[in-house]
Amino acid sequence: MRSRLLDAASALFRVHGLAGTSIGAIAAAADAFPSQITYYFRTKEALFVEAACRDALRLAERAEKAAARARTPAAYVRALVDGIMRGDGLAPFVEALTLARRRPDLAPQIARTIERLHVEGARAYAGEMARRGWLTRRPADLSARRFWAIALGIALEGQATGRSAAEMSAAMREALGEMASAEPAGATAPPLRLVAASAPPSAKPA
Amino acid sequence: MRSRLLDAASALFRVHGLAGTSIGAIAAAADAFPSQITYYFRTKEALFVEAACRDALRLAERAEKAAARARTPAAYVRALVDGIMRGDGLAPFVEALTLARRRPDLAPQIARTIERLHVEGARAYAGEMARRGWLTRRPADLSARRFWAIALGIALEGQATGRSAAEMSAAMREALGEMASAEPAGATAPPLRLVAASAPPSAKPA
Numbered sequence: 001m002r003s004r005l006l007d008a009a010s011a012l013f014r015v016h017g018l019a020g021t022s023i024g025a026i027a028a029a030a031d032a033f034p035s036q037i038t039y040y041f042r043t044k045e046a047l048f049v050e051a052a053c054r055d056a057l058r059l060a061e062r063a064e065k066a067a068a069r070a071r072t073p074a075a076y077v078r079a080l081v082d083g084i085m086r087g088d089g090l091a092p093f094v095e096a097l098t099l100a101r102r103r104p105d106l107a108p109q110i111a112r113t114i115e116r117l118h119v120e121g122a123r124a125y126a127g128e129m130a131r132r133g134w135l136t137r138r139p140a141d142l143s144a145r146r147f148w149a150i151a152l153g154i155a156l157e158g159q160a161t162g163r164s165a166a167e168m169s170a171a172m173r174e175a176l177g178e179m180a181s182a183e184p185a186g187a188t189a190p191p192l193r194l195v196a197a198s199a200p201p202s203a204k205p206a
Numbered sequence: 207m208r209s210r211l212l213d214a215a216s217a218l219f220r221v222h223g224l225a226g227t228s229i230g231a232i233a234a235a236a237d238a239f240p241s242q243i244t245y246y247f248r249t250k251e252a253l254f255v256e257a258a259c260r261d262a263l264r265l266a267e268r269a270e271k272a273a274a275r276a277r278t279p280a281a282y283v284r285a286l287v288d289g290i291m292r293g294d295g296l297a298p299f300v301e302a303l304t305l306a307r308r309r310p311d312l313a314p315q316i317a318r319t320i321e322r323l324h325v326e327g328a329r330a331y332a333g334e335m336a337r338r339g340w341l342t343r344r345p346a347d348l349s350a351r352r353f354w355a356i357a358l359g360i361a362l363e364g365q366a367t368g369r370s371a372a373e374m375s376a377a378m379r380e381a382l383g384e385m386a387s388a389e390p391a392g393a394t395a396p397p398l399r400l401v402a403a404s405a406p407p408s409a410k411p412a
Contacts, residue, residue, distance in 0.1 A: 017307075017308050019308075020308075091307065094304060094362065095304055095307075096366075097362050097363065097365075097366035098300060098301055098304040098362070098366070100365075100366040100367070101223075101297065101301075101365040101366055102223050102225075102226075104368065107366060107367055107368055110366045110367060111366075111367040111368075114363055114366075114367065138383075142380065145377070145380070145381065146356075146380070146381040148359070148363070149356050149359035149360050149363065149377070149378075149381045150352075150355050150356055150359055150381070151359065152358070152359035152362050152363060153354070153355035153356055153357065153358035153359030153360070153362070154355050154359070156300065156303050156304070156358050156359070156362055157303065157320055157354070157355065157358060159303075159306075159307045160302075160303035160304070160306040160307055160313060160316045160317075160320075161306070161313055161316060161317040161320065162310065162313055162317075171351070171355070172355075174348065174351070174352070175351065175352040175355045175356070177344075
């Protein structure tokens with residue numbers, strides 16, 4: 001029942017958001033009584049956070065599985081990033097993180113989920129690099145923390161401004177830069193350059 | 207009056223959040239009538255987004271001014287990042303970005319603000335690098351986009367898990383890595399390394 005409630009809640013929250021979804025609607029979708037929701041989760045907000053955390057961990061796991069089939073470091077990063085950004089999948093987790101700022105009772109579950117994303121991400125990354133003999137630019141734990149900070153920032157910006165999943169994926173890959181290389185010779189860091197005072201940034205002025 | 211309403215709203219939203227602040231309370235704090243708020247801003251949400259966007263731009267400007275006094279590239283990045291993370295200053299902007307996902311009418315102002323943060327950030331960064339003759343790892347516009355994606359991700363994670371401003375600043379500097387160098391010899395990119403399959407990530411397992 002607990003898992004059925006989470007599945008029903010997750011589907012409704014994804015479409016209607018936290019404010020637009022009632023306990024009654026979740027109960028109806030799961031063929032349950034509203035009292036069963038309060039029995040298992042106490043509040044709608046706690047159910048929302050639990051569903052968002054569970055979905056974020058599943059999203060990460062699926063993305064890692066898809067990336068494991070990639071043949072080059074660039075394809076690996078692309079598969080990982082595409083998987084994370086697919087179908088606005090991080091949006092509920094971003095909303096849960098914002099919610100937790102005003103609801104300290106919900107923060108521990110968020111903190112545990114971020115820790116798991118970091119630890120499991122680092123383990124998967126280190127495993128893949130070792131298995132293929134690829135060279136990595138940073139220790140695996142730093143790579144994972146950096147990956148998730150950029151993912152959350154890009155998802156937050158992108159969903160606020162109506163970007164597509166493909167646009168968010170491109171922006172995230174740009175921000176990540178090269179993470180790993182198949183061979184030392186191909187592993188050039190971005191070159192250091194002098195900036196001319198007169199050179200305008202290539203973005204258009206607002 | 208418009209500016210006085212924004213100041214009063216900004217102070218109240220910062221303490222009580224969007225949901226915990228009423229139009230009546232903002233009017234009282236600004237010595238105004240509630241009808242003046244709806245006249246200038248139409249809704250509380252629109253006022254919230256405008257105040258959050260204005261404050262984010264000011265926060266960025268102040269951080270750039272503080273960073274301009276730094277004597278080394280590392281001190282420059284530290285001053286910039288400390289300034290952005292100070293006093294949970296990005297929190298209302300993060301909440302505004304989350305809100306805009308369900309309120310497309312508020313998205314254009316958010317998009318314009320992100321664009322201004324990128325363009326003005328790139329201009330300030332390029333100007334500082336050129337003035338000092340420092341070498342930079344990436345073009346200024348990419349540096350600015352990357353800086354803000356990481357800042358928003360770290361702020362979102364940090365405020366959800368109750369991190370201090372100092373902890374968020376350290377996490378952001380770790381994710382940024384080296385942005386610039388005073389001299390080519392000191393400008394080493396993170397070395398490429400092989401990961402041993404048995405090497406555990408240094409983070410503790412959950």
